[in-house]
Amino acid sequence: MSRPLLDARIVVDRGTFRLDVPLRVAPGEVVALLGPNGAGKTTALRALAGLHPLTAGHVTLDGTDLDRPAARAWVPTERRSIGVVFQDYLLFPHLSALDNVAFGPRRHGVDRRAARATARDWLDRVGLGGHAQRRPRQLSGGQAQRVALARALAVAPALLLLDEPLAALDARTRLDTRAELHRHLAAHAGAAVLVTHDPLDALALADRLVIVEGGQVVQEGDGPSVTARPRTDYVARLVGLNLYRGRADGHEVRVAPDLTLAVADRLQGEAFVAFRPASVALHPARPQGSPRNTWAGTVAGVQRHGDNVRVQLDGPIGVAADVTPAAAAQLRLIPGQRVWVALKATETHAYPATG
Amino acid sequence: MSRALDTVVPRRRGRVPAALLVPAALGLLFLVLPLAGLVLRAPWTTLPQRLTEPGALTALRLSVQTATLATVFCLVLGVPLAWLLARVEFPGRRLVRALVTVPLVLPPVVGGVALLLVFGRRGLLGGWLDATFGVTLPFTTAGVVLAESFVAMPFLVIAVEGALRAADHRYEEAAATLGAGRWTTFTHVTLPLVAPGLAAGAVLCWARALGEFGATITFAGNYPGRTQTMPLAVYLALETDLESAIVLSLVLLVVSVGILVALRDRWMTSG
Numbered sequence: 001m002s003r004p005l006l007d008a009r010i011v012v013d014r015g016t017f018r019l020d021v022p023l024r025v026a027p028g029e030v031v032a033l034l035g036p037n038g039a040g041k042t043t044a045l046r047a048l049a050g051l052h053p054l055t056a057g058h059v060t061l062d063g064t065d066l067d068r069p070a071a072r073a074w075v076p077t078e079r080r081s082i083g084v085v086f087q088d089y090l091l092f093p094h095l096s097a098l099d100n101v102a103f104g105p106r107r108h109g110v111d112r113r114a115a116r117a118t119a120r121d122w123l124d125r126v127g128l129g130g131h132a133q134r135r136p137r138q139l140s141g142g143q144a145q146r147v148a149l150a151r152a153l154a155v156a157p158a159l160l161l162l163d164e165p166l167a168a169l170d171a172r173t174r175l176d177t178r179a180e181l182h183r184h185l186a187a188h189a190g191a192a193v194l195v196t197h198d199p200l201d202a203l204a205l206a207d208r209l210v211i212v213e214g215g216q217v218v219q220e221g222d223g224p225s226v227t228a229r230p231r232t233d234y235v236a237r238l239v240g241l242n243l244y245r246g247r248a249d250g251h252e253v254r255v256a257p258d259l260t261l262a263v264a265d266r267l268q269g270e271a272f273v274a275f276r277p278a279s280v281a282l283h284p285a286r287p288q289g290s291p292r293n294t295w296a297g298t299v300a301g302v303q304r305h306g307d308n309v310r311v312q313l314d315g316p317i318g319v320a321a322d323v324t325p326a327a328a329a330q331l332r333l334i335p336g337q338r339v340w341v342a343l344k345a346t347e348t349h350a351y352p353a354t355g
Numbered sequence: 356m357s358r359a360l361d362t363v364v365p366r367r368r369g370r371v372p373a374a375l376l377v378p379a380a381l382g383l384l385f386l387v388l389p390l391a392g393l394v395l396r397a398p399w400t401t402l403p404q405r406l407t408e409p410g411a412l413t414a415l416r417l418s419v420q421t422a423t424l425a426t427v428f429c430l431v432l433g434v435p436l437a438w439l440l441a442r443v444e445f446p447g448r449r450l451v452r453a454l455v456t457v458p459l460v461l462p463p464v465v466g467g468v469a470l471l472l473v474f475g476r477r478g479l480l481g482g483w484l485d486a487t488f489g490v491t492l493p494f495t496t497a498g499v500v501l502a503e504s505f506v507a508m509p510f511l512v513i514a515v516e517g518a519l520r521a522a523d524h525r526y527e528e529a530a531a532t533l534g535a536g537r538w539t540t541f542t543h544v545t546l547p548l549v550a551p552g553l554a555a556g557a558v559l560c561w562a563r564a565l566g567e568f569g570a571t572i573t574f575a576g577n578y579p580g581r582t583q584t585m586p587l588a589v590y591l592a593l594e595t596d597l598e599s600a601i602v603l604s605l606v607l608l609v610v611s612v613g614i615l616v617a618l619r620d621r622w623m624t625s626g
Binding site for chain 1: 523525526528529530531532533534535536539543544547548550
């Protein structure tokens with residue numbers, strides 16, 4: 001990675017909760033903080049913006065300490081080179097779209113005419129040149145989101161912060177807006193940090209994902225590596241995989257005291273095993289004579305999942321299996337029903353738990 | 356909203372119990388009858404002359420002037436006070452809030468006495484003001500403004516503080532992220548956001564100042580042209596010329612109703 005534009009270690013104590021997230025973002029890079037609600041993502045974003053002071057650690061932007069409690073360094077929000085897109089946009093209701101976007105440049109010492117010209121330019125860039133005089137309440141959700149983006153970018157911030165920028169939009173608008181947001185993020189020369197709980201948004205918009213759970217970074221990497229090799233149940237659920245941790249010895253991983261899975265990869269020591277629910281087959285009786293992992297399980301729940309039926313099974317390991325509705329009917333899958341679970345070694349993906 | 360509720364009214368429409376209806380009607384009558392009396396007994400034929408009598412006009416002008424000045428005074432000091440109470444955590448904030456509301460419940464005469472003790476010629480500050488600047492407040496028009504402000508300021512502070520609390524303070528955070536300092540944020544974001552509450556508070560404050568009697572007569576006396584406002588003129592006229600008192604009262608009534616009409620969008624829409 002080239003010299004990071006943003007170099008931060010965000011440590012915030014809130015009662016018994018401790019957030020501790022190291023974060024380095026290169027110029028032009030978009031990093032997504034992805035995690036469940038309550039993971040501390042928004043607090044991290046607020047700390048970067050100076051809306052919440054750090055307990056320890058540091059926020060350094062372009063070589064300048066914005067916040068470093070140990071050195072008593074503190075730059076207030078209004079003097080940081082940042083732009084923030086808030087979850088519900090927070091467009092000033094008493095100002096037109098144009099004046100909302102011109103607000104930042106005006107505060108940065110640009111005279112009214114020039115600020116309005118900049119604002120008009122940005123509204124054109126987000127495709128809202130014709131809506132300059134509209135008040136925020138006269139804008140649709142997607143339009144308001146674009147005005148909020150234009151407002152944040154109009155001050156040419158070194159660091160762009162986006163808090164769930166698409167969460168308030170309906171599904172259809174979300175798709176269009178996501179594509180447009182991607183275009184603007186790609187064009188942004190500074191660093192960008194995006195907070196979201198939606199893996200699709202993160203994968204579509206970010207160059208790198210930082211997964212935060214319970215205030216800690218649990219996994220980090222680009223989209224393909226995170227989706228292929230989840231390291232926590234949360235990430236596995238996000239990308240729709242079954243995930244187990246166990247001890248590997250050659251082509252075998254012991255994932256439960258009484259269950260060892262045969263896997264295609266060869267490795268030693270602590271390991272993860274991941275496989276897709278669609279790779280799991282269910283049988284009324286023990287399948288014979290095939291190189292499969294088999295074990296007995298109990299149906300815990302059944303629900304529709306797309307065109308298929310997702311079956312949650314208890315047993316030595318809890319597992320999700322996707323079967324066709326026809327198969328589900330044939331197996332008479334009801335909670336409490338005992339079935340045999342089969343999984344080909346070639347359908348699994350095993351990788352070291354360390355590093 | 357109310358229209359949607361109207362469609363389900365038949366369920367609620369039963370006979371109103373007489374035990375509630377009778378006192379309710381009496382209560383309404385009690386509130387409206389005196390006002391009706393004022394209107395009925397008004398000397399309508401001589402009204403134009405009486406209204407244009409120099410005494411009445413002088414009192415009216417003085418009332419409007421002092422109430423307006425008092426409102427400006429309250430805005431200048433009361434809005435920052437409301438901001439402090441709504442936005443800044445400091446020890447004893449609850450106590451300060453309670454103190455601010457004291458003039459609301461204090462008998463205005465007591466307020467007038469208290470003002471005399473502080474700003475009177477031999478008062479805590481009055482003596483110093485007199486000696487240093489040659490400024491005397493009691494029994495002057497400035498004293499009227501002071502007395503009215505003392506009584507009316509809580510109305511403004513409470514209205515504005517409520518509006519500030521109701522306003523989403525994250526707009527102020529958004530302004531900060533765009534480079535606005537606290538003062539710019541206050542003038543460019545906070546004030547416009549609470550403008551309706553501010554206007555309502557100012558109107559209430561003005562109305563209270565206009566009707567002020569007790570503190571004014573105690574602190575500023577009753578000198579025509581200098582400290583005799585409308586309520587004082589009404590009181591004085593009552594002893595000499597009843598019809599005059601009625602006419603002056605009618606003017607104050609019209610002003611009050613006017614204010615209610617002006618504020619109807621804010622406080623009379625819940626029906």
